[in-house]
Amino acid sequence: MLSYVIRRLLLLIPMAAGMVIVTFCLLLLIPGDPASVLLGQEASAEAINNLRTTLGLNDPWYIRLGSYFAALLQGDMGRSIFQNQAVSEIIAGRLGATIELAVVALILACLIGISLGVLAATKQGSLIDTVSMIFAQLGVSMPVYWLGLLLMLLFAVTLGWLPSIGRGVPLPEALIAAITGQPGVFLDSLSHIILPALALAANSAAIISRLVRTSMLEVLREDFVRTAYAKGLRRGRVVIRHALRNALLPVLSVIGLRFGALLGGAVLTETIFAWPGLGQLTITAISQRDLPLIQGIVLTFAIIFALVNLVVDLLYAAVDPRIRLG
């Protein structure tokens, strides 16, 4: 297992380097003089010159790439053009909210997706199966921002049950508050996160449910399931303890990939629900064409995604020895 972990960690280095190069190339994609393009037509020659120096545009690209790498190794992602603050500081201030939203959405997606998938597989051909799969097909096809709007319209505007925008106290803090006798704080945080998380989770829940259904149908045909029934075990126990545990193995790797999709989806969800995370920051940065900030955000998303996949791969190898031995 240790050699697998080391091998997997070593693979992360060229991957991260590649991501840095792709992010760096965004600057090269800008047609014409990047400094003039980024600052707009009304910028003074002095401002353009200053930005050229800041971005290192007077040097050849390979020197700039080298400096970019060197700075990143020291945790320096450059300075935002418009916010006059270190990019890493701005990102750090927003990252927690996005991770919180993505994690809650992932939990919801797993809960909904696995439940529907198991129900559909165990009741194959029934109305429940059909309804679950229609839900899955709609969930995959529904734009996240539209679902967010519909949820907001129903639960916030029409029924008035939940707040439509904003974020309460960060969930970990709210959880501590609840433990220390302030359940209202926790409930407030929960009420703020439930709609954006649900909108974000729907697509992943749909994909997971389809996968779990297919995987469960395969596992339910295996000999060990028949043996479990023959031993006289109850249906629920066979499905949950025997079949589901095996059926979830291939789903695990997809859950890792879904986390990346959730991070991407957060850009849209955060915009709709005014959730103060990295997604909303992305839109601000792109509206202002704040390139160092855009590069920092893109790289942060990619590195988080790579790390999550690493963790999922390691978990997968831990539960399925064929992976690390193969």
Place this chain on the structure above:
Amino acid sequence: MRLPKRFRNISLILGAIIVLAIVVCAVFAPYLSTHGIEQMDMRNRFSGPTLAHWLGTDNFGRDLWSRLIYGARVSLLIACISVFASAIIGTAVGLAAGYFGGWTDLVLMRITDIFLGFPAIVLALAIVAVLGPGIVNVAIAIIVVAWTEYARVVRATTLMLREQNYVQAAKALGAHPLRILVKEILPNAMGPIIVLASLGFGTAIISESALSFLGFGLPPPAPTWGWTLAYGTRFMRDEPWLAIISGATIMITVLGFNLLGDGLRDALDPRHLSRAAGRKK
């Protein structure tokens, strides 16, 4: 003429009907539209569905039906460009990686992994931010991430096909690798590519409308679905159908392509069909 049995599945037929309807609307938009896309009817602002305005009007009295079917042209055009380009790039990479193996495979697949590692919409937004809006730039933003899926699937198929007797025979006869790839392997890898392309249309339409929704797609007056939806959200509280109908149009179109893709997968890959259907207990 009857369809072969394997093509007679509900998913494929329903998907094909939806896609065909959308394509017909897009192609014949000038004949099917009831009003000009910028034509205002101030006496019928927010009219709701009527005989004159089938899907209602917006705050300027502009006809939603006409805007949506012209919007279908934009969405389908961008989806076509991005799907074909991604398929060509991804297939070329997948074929080379799978056939040549070794370092070629290692390098090409690591590059694929790197691009796959970026959340699609974030990278697409960043690319549109630096390139600026426009049909080609939006398509490029979608292609940059979309080709990776073709590369992975085609590589896996090529790895399997290159061991087949007919490929080995062609090799033994001294056929050029390019000829083997194009004449022997590619035709047999077309099934998964067609399925991915069909599903890719749905993904491309969602990506394009997401970019437009966020204000980074084609600038107005282009009647993109995403922009029409974003515009509708301004009146969400009092006139919600504008946003509801625009969003439903996107969803139905994507649903059509997804159903078509799923149906094609079942029709072209019997193993997947048996896996998906399972065996009834």
